[in-house]
Structure formats: structure tokens, C-alpha cells
Amino acid sequence: xxxxxxxxxxxxxxxxxxxxxxxxxxxxxxxxxxxxxxxxxxxxxxxxxxxxxxxxxxxxxxxxxxxxxxxxxxxxxxxxxxxxxxxxxxxxxxxxxxxxxxxxxxxxxxxxxxxxxxxxxxxxxxxxxxxxxxxxxxxxxxxxxxxxxxxxxxxxxxxxxxxxxxxxxxxxxxxxxxxxxxxxxxxxxxxxxxxxxxxxxxxxxxxxxxxxxxxxxxxxxxxxxxxxxxxxxxxxxxxxxxxxxxxxxxxxxxxxxxxxxxxxx
Amino acid sequence: xxxxxxxxxxxxxxxxxxxxxxxxxxxxxxxxxxxxxxxxxxxxxxxxxxxxxxxxxxxxxxxxxxxxxxxxxxxxxxxxxxxxxxxxxxxxxxxxxxxxxxxxxxxxxxxxxxxxxxxxxxxxxxxxxxxxxxxxxxxxxxxxxxxxxxxxxxxxxxxxxxxxxxxxxxxxxxxxxxxxxxxxxxxxxxxxxxxxxxxxxxxxxxxxxxxxxxxxxxxxxxxxxxxxxxxxxxxxxxxxxxxxxxxxxxxxxxxxxxxxxxxxxxxxxxxxxxxxxxxxxxxxxxxxxxxxxxxxxxxxxxxxxxxxxxxxxxxxxxxxxxxxxxxxxxxxxxxxxxxxxxxxxxxxxxxxxxxxxxxxxxxxxxxxxxxxxxxxxxxxxxxxxxxxxxxxxxxxxxxxxxxxxxxx
Numbered sequence: 027x028x029x030x031x032x033x034x035x036x037x038x039x040x041x042x043x044x045x046x047x048x049x050x051x052x053x054x055x056x057x058x059x060x061x062x063x064x065x066x067x068x069x070x071x072x073x074x075x076x077x078x079x080x081x082x083x084x085x086x087x088x089x090x091x092x093x094x095x096x097x098x099x100x101x102x103x104x105x106x107x108x109x110x111x112x113x114x115x116x117x118x119x120x121x122x123x124x125x126x127x128x129x130x131x132x133x134x135x136x137x138x139x140x141x142x143x144x145x146x147x148x149x150x151x152x153x154x155x156x157x158x159x160x161x162x163x164x165x166x167x168x169x170x171x172x173x174x175x176x177x178x179x180x181x182x183x184x185x186x187x188x189x190x191x192x193x194x195x196x197x198x199x200x201x202x203x204x205x206x207x208x209x210x211x212x213x214x215x216x217x218x219x220x221x222x223x224x225x226x227x228x229x230x231x232x233x234x235x236x237x238x239x240x241x242x243x244x245x246x247x248x249x250x251x252x253x254x255x256x257x258x259x260x261x262x263x264x265x266x267x268x269x270x271x272x273x274x275x276x277x278x279x280x281x282x283x284x285x286x287x288x289x290x291x
Numbered sequence: 292x293x294x295x296x297x298x299x300x301x302x303x304x305x306x307x308x309x310x311x312x313x314x315x316x317x318x319x320x321x322x323x324x325x326x327x328x329x330x331x332x333x334x335x336x337x338x339x340x341x342x343x344x345x346x347x348x349x350x351x352x353x354x355x356x357x358x359x360x361x362x363x364x365x366x367x368x369x370x371x372x373x374x375x376x377x378x379x380x381x382x383x384x385x386x387x388x389x390x391x392x393x394x395x396x397x398x399x400x401x402x403x404x405x406x407x408x409x410x411x412x413x414x415x416x417x418x419x420x421x422x423x424x425x426x427x428x429x430x431x432x433x434x435x436x437x438x439x440x441x442x443x444x445x446x447x448x449x450x451x452x453x454x455x456x457x458x459x460x461x462x463x464x465x466x467x468x469x470x471x472x473x474x475x476x477x478x479x480x481x482x483x484x485x486x487x488x489x490x491x492x493x494x495x496x497x498x499x500x501x502x503x504x505x506x507x508x509x510x511x512x513x514x515x516x517x518x519x520x521x522x523x524x525x526x527x528x529x530x531x532x533x534x535x536x537x538x539x540x541x542x543x544x545x546x547x548x549x550x551x552x553x554x555x556x557x558x559x560x561x562x563x564x565x566x567x568x569x570x571x572x573x574x575x576x577x578x579x580x581x582x583x584x585x586x587x588x589x590x591x592x593x594x595x596x597x598x599x600x601x602x603x604x605x606x607x608x609x610x611x612x613x614x615x616x617x618x619x620x621x622x623x624x625x626x627x628x629x630x631x632x633x634x635x636x637x638x639x640x641x642x643x644x645x646x647x648x649x650x651x652x653x654x655x656x657x658x659x660x661x662x663x664x665x666x667x668x669x670x671x672x673x674x675x676x677x678x679x680x681x682x683x684x685x686x687x688x689x690x691x692x693x694x695x696x697x698x699x
Contacts, residue, residue, distance in 0.1 A: 081597045084478060104595050
């Protein structure tokens with residue numbers, strides 16, 4: 027049976043557009059709102075990435091750090107993250123949702139136990155920022171057995187040789203990091219260059235490859251050639267800004283993502 | 292889990308760079324894989340290069356100042372009336388602490404790698420001060436990441452860093468101490484790894500940084516083992532080597548050459564304020580294994596894996612994690628670990644600096660506290676050596692506010 031993630035990519039291909047993938051942190055700015063955000067964006071977003079927050083995120087820039095700290099401060103626990111997924115999936119059963127975070131949280135909960143919980147609430151995929159290949163082989167296989175996509179990451183520093191090996195072990199979705207940066211950095215290479223690198227990867231594989239890091243409503247339309255595009259920090263920043271201005275983060279995000287969607291149609 | 296004899300401790304890892312199958316490794320974002328692999332290869336090559344070793348020895352001798360003194364603390368020994376207490380006065384090294392060894396080696400490596408900018412983290416400010424000093428010496432640009440709380444409490448070192456022409460990047464996230472400085476420095480490296488060399492200030496982080504640091508500080512015990520043999524004619528039967536541990540770099544260096552001897556190795560962690568639970572003592576207070584800054588280690592954390600805040604009077608020990616090497620030494624029972632509170636460290640500082648002609652910083656004062664605790668119970672055939680790995684000058688503000696005055 028094809029996974030929900032695979033089905034989404036196939037549909038987007040038919041519609042000749044990249045899949046729109048958004049990232050928000052579970053519990054940002056609180057448990058209730060983060061579920062509301064997911065529900066309200068479901069019409070525009072093809073795949074959701076939901077962060078389970080960690081307080082020492084070594085690969086995240088300021089925006090996502092702020093969201094993570096806000097979520098933790100609001101008291102979010104891992105069980106709440108799973109509850110949010112469960113509640114979301116109840117209404118949006120076909121919408122793929124990927125959890126993203128750092129390995130220590132999985133390690134403390136126990137790999138098997140973590141995956142069991144993922145499975146029971148309907149998580150479709152996992153991105154573990156600090157568990158690179160080949161160290162992730164064992165865990166990735168466990169994911170596969172549970173029909174959960176383990177999403178491998180590639181970066182501009184990944185050598186071609188290494189890339190081939192990672193792609194061979196990858197499941198249906200691969201995440202290409204657009205540039206040397208933490209999340210939310212300013213795009214320091216041209217979209218043209220990113221697409222050029224991207225095409226080199228696509229030449230090696232038929233699997234779905236998405237691009238993330240540094241993508242905003244200003245740059246997204248130049249990257250349409252990809253199978254999927256991830257926008258994260260701009261969403262986190264929008265939440266931060268709307269809290270500062272005492273606006274409703276849910277409506278603000280809705281507007282932003284509606285815009286993002288239109289730019290890649 | 293077992294330590295092998297005759298093989299350097301830093302090399303006793305498996306193919307995933309794990310010690311004892313449990314500690315260390317490289318839990319890093321994909322972007323850092325390549326720079327870390329490159330650095331690993333380069334260091335493996337340099338370790339075997341006669342020219343590189345010659346350069347290291349030259350700078351250790353003529354720039355760091357080697358050997359640092361090994362002295363008997365007669366007055367302290369007499370006052371306590373038990374074991375004989377000695378000190379390896381590493382604070383006599385250029386700059387005033389052991390951090391100069393790691394900084395010098397990293398700058399030499401950066402030169403070899405053709406990198407022009409070197410970045411590093413610092414807690415007590417010594418790692419930052421030394422890196423900025425060495426960077427200046429070797430003509431490299433330098434950026435130091437330091438928590439805002441530490442910038443306030445370690446003013447003298449902050450001034451030195453600035454004087455050396457380095458840029459200080461204040462870190463305002465989280466607890467604003469060493470743990471956040473290391474995170475922020477790693478983030479900077481993720482974004483700039485193509486042009487920049489990173490120096491991790493202690494034996495923590497991804498495996499290669501643990502290795503380089505321990506390999507560098509090993510100079511301390513290379514000197515000490517000679518000095519001990521000169522003093523006693525052999526390695527004494529009842530020998531205890533006491534060292535404070537935060538990240539664990541000075542202790543690794545202090546113990547390295549004694550690994551295969553019968554010397555007892557005792558690490559002293561920061562117990563924090565008396566009766567407080569905010570200790571920085573993952574080894575002696577029963578923490579679980581977790582991942583911090585790219586390595587598996589015992590780490591102070593909550594049950595879900597969020598890293599906990601720690602508190603210690605000594606900024607250099609105020610770190611929730613600990614080197615994977617120390618975790619390995621603990622689980623193989625090669626070393627023992629205990630802790631001393633802020634108050635015990637302060638009292639030890641007071642006593643040692645009153646009786647002796649040395650002025651240890653608050654970090655080694657934790658080790659002196661343990662010496663003072665155990666010496667009276669031991670007879671004079673026992674030899675205790677404390678690594679006095681830092682000078683108190685950087686702590687003058689804290690000492691003044693806690694003890695009323697700071698006298699050297």
C-alpha cells in the first residue's frame with residue numbers, strides 16, 4: 027500500500043506543483059492554538075511538519091528556538107504532542123504529518139516506545155535532526171517496519187558518494203538542506219544555485235526530494251521546480267510577531283500560508 | 292565494559308565513535324558530517340606527523356611554558372596532619388589555566404586546514420581567553436561565544452578576550468551560561484563550516500573535539516609523571532590524583548599518562564549551592580545517559596530529555612553534561628567521582644590561599660575541598676596531588692562578594 031506521503035507527492039506531480047510543507051512547533055504558543063493552527067491550515071498545506079520541542083536545539087536558528095522555548099514554557103510534554111497529532115488526525119485522516127525533533131527526546135522515551143506512540147496516533151514520518159546516516163540505520167529500519175517514513179537529510183556539504191548511499195537507504199521522502207545554515211537563516215545562495223544542486227540529487231533518485239531552510243514568501247516562487255518546499259521559521263516568526271502585537275496567531279498564519287500556497291500554484 | 296591497557300583512552304571507541312558502546316559518538320546535523328570527517332582525517336594525520344609534533348612541543352615549551360611547577364603544599368599538609376598534599380600548578384601556564392593547551396593545538400590545526408577564522412565557546416572565560424590569545428599569536432581571526440551571565444561574572448577574562456582582539460558574541464538564550472554558549476557556537480559553525488574552524492573548549496561535543504582536547508591537555512600528565520618519578524623515585528603506591536570536572540578537559544589531561552598505573556583517579560564535580568538541587572554533577576548525582584552537544588553522556592536532564600539548568604559558583608564547572616571519556620572511566624570504575632558544594636569550594640579556596648603561595652580559582656578549589664576532606668583520614672604514606680588548573684584572578688569579584696575581600 028502506498029503511504030499517505032507518497033500519495034500526496036503523486037497528486038502534486040499531477041497538478042504540476044511542489045508540495046507545500048509547513049513546520050510549526052507543537053505547543054506554540056500553547057497546546058490549544060497549535061492544534062487550531064494545524065486545523066486551519068489543512069486546506070492549503072500538503073504535508074505538516076510538527077516539531078517536538080527541545081531546549082538545546084543545536085541546528086535551529088533564533089525563530090524556531092523562540093517557538094520551542096515558548097512551547098516548553100507553556101508546559102508542553104511529549105504526551106501532549108502526541109495528543110495534538112491524534113486530535114488533528116481525527117479530523118484530517120488523509121493529511122500526512124511528520125514529527126521533527128532531536129534524538130535525546132526519542133532516546134529518553136525509548137525508540138520502540140516512541141515509535142509505538144507515533145503509530146498509535148497516526149504519525150506518517152519522522153525527521154531526527156541530530157541522528158545522521160549511517161548512525162540512523164537501525165532506527166530508520168524500525169520506522170520502516172512500522173510504515174513510518176524516516177526522512178534522511180542531505181546538505182550542500184554531503185559528498186556525492188555519501189549522497190548515493192543515503193539515497194539508497196532513504197524511504198520515500200528526502201529533505202535537502204538548501205544552504206549552510208541553521209533553520210531560518212537568510213538565503214545566502216541564489217534560488218538558481220539551489221535548484222542546480224537539487225537537480226543533481228534528482229538525477230540520482232526517483233524518490234521525492236523536498237527543499238528546506240531559508241524559504242519564505244519572498245523566495246518560494248523561485249524554487250517551484252522541487253517536489254516539495256518546507257517553510258518553517260517564517261511561520262514561527264509570524265507567531266512571535268502576532269503575540270507581540272496582540273493579534274491572533276491563527277488568523278495571521280492562515281493569511282501567510284494562503285499566500286505561500288498561491289505563489290507555488 | 293573494560294578499558295584496554297596500552298591504547299590511548301581517546302582511541303578506545305568503536306566504529307561509531309562510541310566508548311564502551313554507550314558514550315560519545317557524533318549526534319550531529321548532516322551539514323556538519325563533512326567538516327567533522329575532514330577534521331577527523333586531518334587530525335589523524337597530524338598526530339602522526341613528526342613536524343606537527345615538533346611544532347606542538349615547541350609551542351608548549353616556549354609559548355605555554357613547560358613544565359608547569361609541581362610543588363608540595365607543606366603548610367596545608369601540616370595543618371591537616373594526614374596525607375601528603377602536592378599540587379601541579381598548571382595555572383602557571385601562559386594565560387593562567389590549562390585551556391591554553393587545547394587552544395594552541397586548535398590554532399595549529401586551523402593553520403594546517405587553511406582556515407582564517409577560529410570560533411570557540413567559553414564558560415569561565417579561560418577557554419575564550421586562551422583561544423583569543425593563541426589566535427592572536429598565530430594570526431587568526433577569532434570569535435568567542437559566551438553566555439551573558441558568565442560575561443557578567445567573569446569580567447577579568449572578558450577584558451582579556453577583548454584585549455586580544457577577539458569578538459565576543461554574547462549568548463542570551465536559555466540559562467545564558469556555558470551550555471548555551473556551546474550550542475550557539477555549534478550553530479555558528481553549522482552556518483560557516485566551510486570557512487571557519489571550531490574549537491570546542493573542553494572534552495565534550497562530537498568525538499573529534501573530545502579527542503583533540505584530551506590529546507592536547509595530556510601534556511599536563513606527561514610532565515607530571517616525570518616530576519612524580521623525580522620526587523619519589525617511582526610512582527608512589529598510594530597515590531591519588533584529584534581534579535575538578537566540568538566538561539572534564541583538565542582531568543583528562545591530568546590523568547592520561549597514569550591510566551595504566553595504580554594511581555587512584557578522583558574527579559570532583561560542582562555540587563552547587565548547599566542544599567540546592569541545581570547541581571552540575573551528572574556523574575556523582577545519578578543522572579541518566581542522554582545526548583548533549585553531539586555526544587551521548589551522563590547529563591542533568593528531566594525525564595523527557597530536556598536539559599536541566601545547573602548552578603555553580605564556578606562558571607567553568609557549570610555545565611549539565613560531562614565528557615564521554617569520564618562517563619567511560621566511571622562505568623569501568625577506573626575513576627571515582629564525587630562533588631563539592633559552592634561553600635566547600637570557597638572554604639577550600641580560603642584555606643589554600645591563606646596557607647600556601649598559590650591562589651587556585653574556584654574550579655580547582657572544588658578539588659582542594661576533597662583533598663581537605665580526605666587528607667586527615669589518611670596517613671603520611673598517602674600522596675594526594677591536586678591539579679591547580681586555574682588562577683583565581685578571574686574570580687576576584689565573586690570571591691570579594693562572598694568572602695568580603697580578595698587577597699592574593
